[in-house]
Amino acid sequence: MNGTLIAIQVFDGLVKGSFYALLSLGLAVIFGMLRVVNFAHGAFYMLGAFGAWLLAQQWQVPFWAAIVLAPLGVGLLGMALERTLIRRLSHLDPLYNFLLTFGVALAVQDAMRLKYGIQGKPYMPPEQLRGVTDIGPAFYPTYRIFAIVFALAVCLLVWYLIERTRLGMIVRAATERPDLTRALGVNVDRWVTPVFGFGVALAALGGVIAAPVYQVTPVMGADIIIILFAVVVIGGLGSIAGAVVAGLLVGLIAAAGQIIEIGGFDLGRYENALIFVAMAIVLLARPAGLFGHAEAG
Amino acid sequence: MPDALLAVDNLSAWYGEAQALRDITVTVREGETVTLVGRNGAGKTTTLRCLIGLHRQARGRIALGGREIATLAPHRRARLGLGYVPDDRGIYATLSVEENLLLPPTVGPDPWSLDRIYAAFPRLRERRRANGTTLSGGEQQMLAIARVLRMGARLLLLDEPTEGLAPVLVQQLEALLLEAKRQGVAMLLIEQNLRFATAVADRHYLLALGQIVDELTSEQVRERSHQILEHMGV
Numbered sequence: 365m366n367g368t369l370i371a372i373q374v375f376d377g378l379v380k381g382s383f384y385a386l387l388s389l390g391l392a393v394i395f396g397m398l399r400v401v402n403f404a405h406g407a408f409y410m411l412g413a414f415g416a417w418l419l420a421q422q423w424q425v426p427f428w429a430a431i432v433l434a435p436l437g438v439g440l441l442g443m444a445l446e447r448t449l450i451r452r453l454s455h456l457d458p459l460y461n462f463l464l465t466f467g468v469a470l471a472v473q474d475a476m477r478l479k480y481g482i483q484g485k486p487y488m489p490p491e492q493l494r495g496v497t498d499i500g501p502a503f504y505p506t507y508r509i510f511a512i513v514f515a516l517a518v519c520l521l522v523w524y525l526i527e528r529t530r531l532g533m534i535v536r537a538a539t540e541r542p543d544l545t546r547a548l549g550v551n552v553d554r555w556v557t558p559v560f561g562f563g564v565a566l567a568a569l570g571g572v573i574a575a576p577v578y579q580v581t582p583v584m585g586a587d588i589i590i591i592l593f594a595v596v597v598i599g600g601l602g603s604i605a606g607a608v609v610a611g612l613l614v615g616l617i618a619a620a621g622q623i624i625e626i627g628g629f630d631l632g633r634y635e636n637a638l639i640f641v642a643m644a645i646v647l648l649a650r651p652a653g654l655f656g657h658a659e660a661g
Numbered sequence: 662m663p664d665a666l667l668a669v670d671n672l673s674a675w676y677g678e679a680q681a682l683r684d685i686t687v688t689v690r691e692g693e694t695v696t697l698v699g700r701n702g703a704g705k706t707t708t709l710r711c712l713i714g715l716h717r718q719a720r721g722r723i724a725l726g727g728r729e730i731a732t733l734a735p736h737r738r739a740r741l742g743l744g745y746v747p748d749d750r751g752i753y754a755t756l757s758v759e760e761n762l763l764l765p766p767t768v769g770p771d772p773w774s775l776d777r778i779y780a781a782f783p784r785l786r787e788r789r790r791a792n793g794t795t796l797s798g799g800e801q802q803m804l805a806i807a808r809v810l811r812m813g814a815r816l817l818l819l820d821e822p823t824e825g826l827a828p829v830l831v832q833q834l835e836a837l838l839l840e841a842k843r844q845g846v847a848m849l850l851i852e853q854n855l856r857f858a859t860a861v862a863d864r865h866y867l868l869a870l871g872q873i874v875d876e877l878t879s880e881q882v883r884e885r886s887h888q889i890l891e892h893m894g895v
């Protein structure tokens with residue numbers, strides 16, 4: 365057990381955490397605007413990663429183009445899903461849309477598994493970001509540093525959009541008081557489809573960035589969605605800042621799990637358990653989450 | 662006599678099986694201020710919610726400026742000039758004071774500018790970057806009314822704006838509503854405070870058990886205030 369290992373684990377935790385942040389941010393925005401807990405979020409993340417891989421396989425599309433094209437395509441797919449299915453159930457108990465997106469997630473995942481198998485597909489980082497960088501106590505893959513910085517920059521940009529623009533103001537208002545916002549002359553429903561597409565595109569963007577870090581597999585979305593729910597509970601449902609902070613926090617908790625394992629306590633595979641213990645503690649101490657309002661909407 | 666700006670004709674409303682409003686017929690003329698007076702549970706709030714379109718289990722005709730609006734979505738009604746101030750004031754915690762003012766689109770020919778609002782309420786200018794709900798209750802009430810004036814709404818729907826306000830704030834509110842009135846803004850005001858109601862309004866509808874039981878001038882309300890207060894169970 366030494367500084368090098370700890371530094372690497374911490375950075376790995378931050379890499380994971382920045383994906384969690386990006387994904388739970390999309391979940392939070394979607395929940396705020398639609399009151400839908402989008403269980404298909406992990407599937408869209410997986411489709412983003414597969415999108416990048418397929419674009420490279422079929423048309424030699426480089427990473428820097430895939431990072432735009434895959435989220436765009438998957439975001440449009442999300443908008444179609446909202447328009448054709450989610451919207452039809454939106455006047456019913458939110459449970460219906462939870463079940464619907466759960467079904468969509470399973471269907472998409474199995475379809476991809478049938479077509480491409482469960483074998484992980486390697487996806488190379490772009491030329492400019494290969495190799496390692498000196499981070500002091502250790503050398504660390506340059507691409508992973510990029511992944512952290514890029515994901516957090518996107519989070520910051522989304523925060524700016526939500527906190528500082530007129531559209532963001534409408535999203536916040538509709539999240540807090542949908543009916544009142546309508547009564548004040550704002551056409552809330554017009555923004556529902558674009559906001560859903562945007563949240564889904566963020567998940568896909570996470571998938572593209574994750575593709576060179578982890579292997580691209582049909583089940584990568586199922587793995588991450590479970591963790592995302594812990595992130596959402598810890599951060600507070602619908603809270604933007606909470607999504608980002610809790611995402612990073614959960615990444616670091618996962619890293620701590622790894623460090624304990626390496627430390628010889630043999631807590632291997634207890635990484636997730638640690639995350640859910642943290643979730644339980646937050647739930648008991650602050651049921652609305654670290655950043656949640658006691659009662660919203 | 663000026664034309665009816667708002668004409669509500671035989672409006673009935675339900676909560677499930679329970680009927681809350683029975684054949685409400687109310688008019689508000691251009692520039693006029695009209696109150697709905699009645700005891701708790703009489704159906705005042707429900708009436709306003711039907712007018713703005715938030716309560717959908719309703720039947721009857723609602724015309725604004727001669728246009729039938731009963732089937733329109735709430736945001737369309739607001740854009741035709743309705744400025745809604747709900748009974749809980751409806752200030753957003755996640756919006757700054759200034760964002761609370763700027764959220765609704767401007768809908769009328771004569772919206773108040775931010776400068777004018779800030780000149781009238783220096784306190785709102787001071788706190789314009791703070792979250793809306795960090796204001797005191799009275800300040801939130803002013804903000805809610807300033808918000809619909811900034812829209813340029815031509816008919817304000819005000820649900821008990823004086824409720825819980827200190828007397829000095831009630832006076833400020835009176836001055837503000839009278840200024841809006843001079844500008845030609847019409848109001849449908851729910852009010853339990855008869856002194857306030859008669860100071861700002863021209864006519865009064867008495868509501869009981871979801872029905873209009875009487876229509877009075879301010880003069881008549883002053884004369885019969887004992888009887889009305891008794892009726893309201895105050």
Ligand SMILES: Nc1ncnc2c1ncn2[C@@H]1O[C@H](COP(=O)(O)OP(=O)(O)O)[C@@H](O)[C@H]1O
Nearest residue numbers: 676679681699700701702703704705706707708
């Ligand atoms: N959400 C609701 N569900 C069922 N009944 C309601 C609801 N809101 C109001 N009511 C009933 O409708 C009637 C009118 O209520 P309301 O319009 O709030 O009266 P007011 O504003 O005059 O005090 C009351 O009998 C009340 O109990």
Ligand SMILES: [Mg+2]
Nearest residue numbers: 705706707748
């Ligand atoms: Mg009421």
